[in-house]
Amino acid sequence: EIVMTQSPAALSVSPGDRATLSCRASQSVSSNLAWYQQKPGQAPRLLIYGTSTRATGIPARFSGSGSGTEFTLTISSLQSEDFAVYYCQQYNNWLRTFGGGTKVEIK
Amino acid sequence: QLQLQESGPGLVKPSETLSLTCTVSGGSISSSNYYWGWIRQPPGKGLEWIGSIYYSGSTYYNPSLKSRVTISVDTSKNQFSLKLSSVTAADTAVYYCARHAGVLPFDIWGQGTMVTVSS
Numbered sequence: 001e002i003v004m005t006q007s008p009a010a011l012s013v014s015p016g017d018r019a020t021l022s023c024r025a026s027q028s029v030s031s032n033l034a035w036y037q038q039k040p041g042q043a044p045r046l047l048i049y050g051t052s053t054r055a056t057g058i059p060a061r062f063s064g065s066g067s068g069t070e071f072t073l074t075i076s077s078l079q080s081e082d083f084a085v086y087y088c089q090q091y092n093n094w095l096r097t098f099g100g101g102t103k104v105e106i107k
Numbered sequence: 108q109l110q111l112q113e114s115g116p117g118l119v120k121p122s123e124t125l126s127l128t129c130t131v132s133g134g135s136i137s138s139s140n141y142y143w144g145w146i147r148q149p150p151g152k153g154l155e156w157i158g159s160i161y162y163s164g165s166t167y168y169n170p171s172l173k174s175r176v177t178i179s180v181d182t183s184k185n186q187f188s189l190k191l192s193s194v195t196a197a198d199t200a201v202y203y204c205a206r207h208a209g210v211l212p213f214d215i216w217g218q219g220t221m222v223t224v225s226s
Contacts, residue, residue: 001170034212043203043216044154055214087154091212094167098154 002026002090006099012107013078021073021102023088028068032092035064035073038101039084047086048073078104109134111204111217119198119224125191129204129217136185137162140208143187145178147200148219155200159207160187194224 003026013019023033031051036044046055048064051071061076075082083106088099115127129143136143144159158168160178168176172191180187191198201221205213 032210036212043205043219044213045216046212046214049212049214089154089212091207091210094159094210095169096156096212098156100153 001095002029002092002097004088004090004097004099006086006088006102008102009100010103010105012105014107015080016077017107019075019078019082019104021075021086021088021104023066023071023073023099025069025071025090029090029092031067032090033064033066033071034089034091035062036087036089037082037084038087044087075104080106109206109215111206111215113202113204113217113220115220115222117221117223119194119222120226121195121224122193125189125194125198125202125222125224127189127202127204127220127222128186129188131185131187131206136180136187137182142167142207142209143180144205144207144213145189146203146205146213146216147198148203149197149200157189157191157202196224198222199224 005024007022033051035048038044052064063074085101085103087101110132112130119125142159145157158178160166175192177190201219203219205216207213
């Protein structure tokens with residue numbers, strides 16, 4: 001099983017600032033890495049797949065980068081609706097696994 | 108647009124079988140290249156993939172749950188189902204159904220349904 005580790009567990013950011021979230025895989029997942037956003041009481045929403053491709057309707061302020069075992073999600077200028085929990089997920093094989101999440105909070 | 112909706116009992120007794128159904132609307136469950144999966148999230152915790160099924164009936168399960176999980180599909184009703192046997196309190200979670208295209212991430216999710224295991 002590929003273990004996904006996200007850091008930090010929580011991040012306090014002021015609206016308008018940049019947020020950088022990290023995700024590390026225990027072994028290479030190539031570029032098969034996705035990011036999801038989850039708000040309280042809601043299902044996760046796909047933001048990024050293939051490490052850096054934004055899903056349909058996702059604003060350009062969300063960007064992803066990385067490869068192999070190290071990945072980053074950057075939110076360039078946080079808006080009020082961006083405060084949420086973010087999960088990374090690898091889908092390099094059928095046993096798809098998620099990271100533990102990073103909670104982005106208002107500073 | 109495509110929508111998924113979970114349904115089933117919100118309370119299951121320990122040692123019994125949890126049964127949930129996901130109804131697909133706005134599209135066909137028999138669409139080529141799409142798989143239909145179940146994911147769960149214990150209260151306050153992260154996400155765990157349970158398994159996925161293709162409309163032909165091919166299944167893929169998380170090895171950690173494989174001995175207790177059965178996922179099936181009913182194309183005539185545009186539904187797929189989850190059965191998890193011998194449940195314990197550790198199986199208490201929000202259960203989501205979702206779609207993914209082959210070995211790709213989950214792009215459409217149901218709203219989720221909370222299942223509590225308690226006597």
